[in-house]
Amino acid sequence: MGSKVTIESDRPVPTFFFNSGRQWLNCPNWVEFLVDLGRALGSEELSGQQLSLAVAVPTRAFAANLIALGTVSRRSQMPGGRPSIQEHFEKICALKKGTVLQCIEKQKKYRCAFHGIEMLDGSEFVRVEMYIRKNKTARLIPKKKCQDIILCEEESEYQNKITRKKLIVERPEFTGHFVSPMLPSDFALEKKPECRIIGMQNILKVEAKAEVFAVQNGDQLKTGTLNDVLRIESLLPHDDPYRTQILSSRNEETFIDNLGPVHLTIYDGSNAYLKSDSSRHLGPVTVVVLDKTEPNFEAATQKISDAFIQRRSGMIKLALNHPAPHSIDILGFMETPK
């Protein structure tokens, strides 16, 4: 049967609050437990391994998003492989004039056009141009600050539209609470896909956008959404760096597409899991959230139990900071990585 691997959470989930409809209350244990479970599953030690975990819950509400929150927040502490100044500068130099870029200035970002490299007093500068209040404006950004320039995914021509500066992070206190010591703006500017949730896309998005959480900042409560930390690709403006993807379990292509690897894949609900090929892993950790009230719950528990019998190479133990609610049942096991 193999050995028993202990999977540990790193640190307790920082206190946060939820809106009960009448008042802000401390998040209950089930919320903290799921985030803590996500933190444990985000461990770097699991890279290169193959872990499957089924979590049977009394309601699937928020469970997948909370687990993902834990994983994203833990993995924000890991080095992201940011390119060096020289590497980044060389990429900028290779761009065609007129290519759209994003620049960062005082916690805000704006779109602009690349207009070449200029030498001033022996130093190199990136010249960018934009329209501010209908006036064409240029900026020279020194090479040593070139990491404040974000390259867009797809190269496109800058249109002469008025540039509006946008906040990099809408709710920095909330985001910072979960990604500290990383700066919220650094966190938001780094593209690091960590999680993929496959399930009822519209409901997952409604949950992620709900402003029902808050963190304490001095004597004030600062509200936020799960998406402030999850940074879900489809809920962000085009080209913004993301960390989480939500895919529809109704779309057959979700299960056919050759999706790139991410650390954590969550099947949210029995139907999503039953449609998947359970022997095909999209990364080191696969979590299946099963709602005990779903019509196909028993078929899904049967499938995961069969996988446990046929493919497990080792058992696991979870060492978390928050106790498991009695209403949650967990089955986890290691498989031999392919």
Add this chain to the structure above:
Amino acid sequence: MTFVELAEACNVYQCAEHPMINRHRVQHNDLATFAIRLEKFTYDFRDELSDEFWAPIARLFKHRRYFLQAVPLSFSAIAATDNNLADKVLPLIKRVRSVFPDMEEDVKTLLDLFQRLSAADDNPIGKSIQSMYLESYDASSHSAILIRDSRWGQAVEESFGKDKRFRKLHVISPEYLRDGSCYENLYCVGPAKWFQNHVFSAARASSIHLFCFNWIKDRRSIPNPFRVGTTEVTSPKSARHVKSEFISLVENSRSDDESIDAEDLVPDLNISIVKRRISETMDTDDYAQEVQARLFVLEGDALVMLEAESYSKNLVIDPLYWHDDHEGAEATVSKILTSEIEPGMFVLIRSGGGGDYIEPIANDILGGKAQVLRALQTEWKTLLRMKVKTLGVEAAIDDLQRNGSEKAGYVNLRNWMSARSIKTRDHSDFEALMNFIELGDRCEELWNAAETIHGAHRKAGFTIRKELIEKISQTSLKDLQKSGRAEFRIGASNEGSMLVLRVKKIVAEPFTVPESSVGKILEGSEDLWR
């Protein structure tokens, strides 16, 4: 299950954490005698009862036994709902003396008990629920009665509501326990075995009281969902935590004689009679198209066959996708493959008349041209079926390919012969079909007719979906969940309205049925149960 707010989810976890599950045994001498004697009778005479003569009698007795144990209404009120059936069956019982004389005495005893119970105003479970509710009454508390069959919900709610002390008691079915609504007390009518595990393992009430007659053998506990055990979870705040293997049910009173297994009391579908019924109703037309279908048990035990060919799709309402805005209503209505329909979803059935709910709306769109266009369509479809039947499928495919059809194959040919498919996708295939049935000279006329019908069907499909979304955004999904059915009038059609019915069960066994029987509620569905 629908979209659950965070605050609701917190309540759900609170209820599900440590629910108190108590079983209360209820007694009733006459019903006990009737239930146990009927069980003994069906066992002792199991060979004789396989004779068709007994089917309606056995069905009447068994169904009545089940309802008297599963519905908290007075026995006489339950009897009143199937008086017609009893009136039809009772003359049969009089013939027992001449047909099965050895069984006469037992049947007479059962009949006496049946009639005595039918006249009684007793409601033992209802009374037990009422006294327990009054004992724990708290004006702010939120309690509900859980019954297995939602079709009785309204009658039970009305019956309890006659006394103003019980007007706040909701009557719900297990499907209702999938969203975020929670209760202080849940009064379940019947043994635990009659309900899905989630009623207890994902409890929506902090106290669950099961009211079960004391002759029913029930389960002792609710097992862990993973049959292979669970993973150990430890935390500094709690001792080593390995989940218990089961959830215990606490016996609140002693059971004297558990002699009938809970599962044996529930009427089940008689598949062999369903098959016989289908073969009896096979079209007399030798060239009628047969299709693969699945049998769906819908709310109220209505039965319907839905086409299950690989391409067959149906419009469904899936409450899983509900959230509280127009976008949410839109997400619940979708067209999915028959193979993807599952219990809990709602299917659309045309109430009364034929099976296809698109056709009458499409005919309205076609207006005065509808009859002529449909006749043209029927003409070539019938000729095609006749020629394929005469030549055989293989030869027909060869012939079509020689006539220039690129897509002629087994699946496509079946599809083209089907009345539910309007035309081929490519003109070249249609031309080959027309040449094959010797209507090549009218190809353009028939293609144009098919295109017009196709356009009307597409438009009708959009109309139905749009109006359905509109109706759903105006209706409370909770009401739909509670009743398991709704009736909507769609479009300006006079062809009747659409029934939206919840899928309770899908029979695993596939059926081959005439295409004309697909999508229609099977007539006399109640006779197909035993």
